[in-house]
Amino acid sequence: MTIRAHGLTKRYGGKTGKTVVDDLTFTVEPGTVTGFLGPNGAGKSTTMRMLLGMDTPTAGRATIGGRAYATHPAPLTEVGALLEAKAVHPGRTAFHHLTALALTHGIPRSRVEHVLDLAGLTEVADKRVKGFSLGMGQRLGIAAALLGDPATIILDEPVNGLDPEGVLWIRTLLKSLAQQGRTVLVSSHLMSEMALTAEHLVVIGRGRLLADTTVTDLVRESGAAYVKVVTPEADRLRALLTTADIDIDRPAGETPDTLHVRGLDAPDIGRIAAASGLPLFELTPRTASLEQAFMDLTHDSVEYQAATKPSAGVAA
Numbered sequence: 001m002t003i004r005a006h007g008l009t010k011r012y013g014g015k016t017g018k019t020v021v022d023d024l025t026f027t028v029e030p031g032t033v034t035g036f037l038g039p040n041g042a043g044k045s046t047t048m049r050m051l052l053g054m055d056t057p058t059a060g061r062a063t064i065g066g067r068a069y070a071t072h073p074a075p076l077t078e079v080g081a082l083l084e085a086k087a088v089h090p091g092r093t094a095f096h097h098l099t100a101l102a103l104t105h106g107i108p109r110s111r112v113e114h115v116l117d118l119a120g121l122t123e124v125a126d127k128r129v130k131g132f133s134l135g136m137g138q139r140l141g142i143a144a145a146l147l148g149d150p151a152t153i154i155l156d157e158p159v160n161g162l163d164p165e166g167v168l169w170i171r172t173l174l175k176s177l178a179q180q181g182r183t184v185l186v187s188s189h190l191m192s193e194m195a196l197t198a199e200h201l202v203v204i205g206r207g208r209l210l211a212d213t214t215v216t217d218l219v220r221e222s223g224a225a226y227v228k229v230v231t232p233e234a235d236r237l238r239a240l241l242t243t244a245d246i247d248i249d250r251p252a253g254e255t256p257d258t259l260h261v262r263g264l265d266a267p268d269i270g271r272i273a274a275a276s277g278l279p280l281f282e283l284t285p286r287t288a289s290l291e292q293a294f295m296d297l298t299h300d301s302v303e304y305q306a307a308t309k310p311s312a313g314v315a316a
């Protein structure tokens with residue numbers, strides 16, 4: 001199911017109040033993971049709440065599969081969502097929490113074991129939720145979102161609180177859900193994570209749309225990202241790659257075997273080299289600059305600027 005936002009607007013505090021979502025129009029298609037990015041306070045959660053009918057737009061509208069979420073006859077089996085601060089009865093076990101949800105939504109009990117397993121919670125299924133770590137709580141929220149086997153999945157900051165293994169698990173899970181043809185919209189304020197998970201990006205700042213593009217195009221347009229290639233046949237590779245929109249240089253301070261290639265991604269460089277039998281010792285996409293592209297894009301719309309000049313690092 002396609003998610004559509006048409007001129008979606010949310011203003012808090014009446015006419016003189018603050019517009020936190022400002023005339024947003026975008027489409028989220030099935031079959032790919034779409035990352036919903038923006039700095040803190042950009043309006044991501046508010047937008048997601050409007051998509052899910054939990055907040056009423058001041059103007060515009062949001063539809064999932066052509067209709068407002070609230071008008072779906074069995075929402076949990078069509079749209080699965082994880083929003084921040086999901087209330088779970090602390091005295092319940094994970095198993096009971098999911099079973100209660102399944103029973104009240106006409107979902108077969110067999111799904112409970114399936115999603116516990118999918119979320120890596122089988123071993124702690126009989127533990128009370130109040131003893132859960134932040135990461136386990138996130139996993140339970142994701143298990144609940146997937147309980148109804150929904151065609152559309154909307155997750156707000158799902159990697160919050162997850163350890164590196166959990167982050168990798170989310171990344172793999174979201175990609176496989178998209179490969180199954182589902183619509184997956186996932187918010188984050190971390191470009192580096194989204195670059196590894198999403199194919200498509202909707203970027204907002206101060207409630208406004210800043211970019212609606214593919215990760216590949218954002219990298220290309222940023223111009224800053226490149227692929228580091230190390231080959232003993234640097235001259236031959238260079239000759240093979242020479243076309244109008246590919247930019248190659250030999251960076252100072254690197255060995256003569258090193259090229260920095262802009263305008264072509266690593267798999268394509270690898271294929272071209274392989275077709276001519278050129279050995280490659282290294283082929284590394286440099287995505288650090290993607291974080292820079294995101295900061296450049298959102299710089300003017302960062303709500304909470306650091307008081308001091310930020311260092312080169314990115315706040316996690």
Ligand SMILES: Nc1ncnc2c1ncn2[C@@H]1O[C@H](COP(=O)(O)OP(=O)(O)OP(=O)(O)O)[C@@H](O)[C@H]1O
Nearest residue numbers: 012020038039040041042043044045046047189303
């Ligand atoms: N109920 C509310 N009343 C007034 N202002 C609100 C309300 N909810 C959110 N806001 C404001 O709307 C803006 C956007 O908040 P929102 O939580 O949607 O941003 P976000 O992009 O999800 O941020 P984060 O990455 O920090 O979670 C913020 O400035 C916030 O203070």
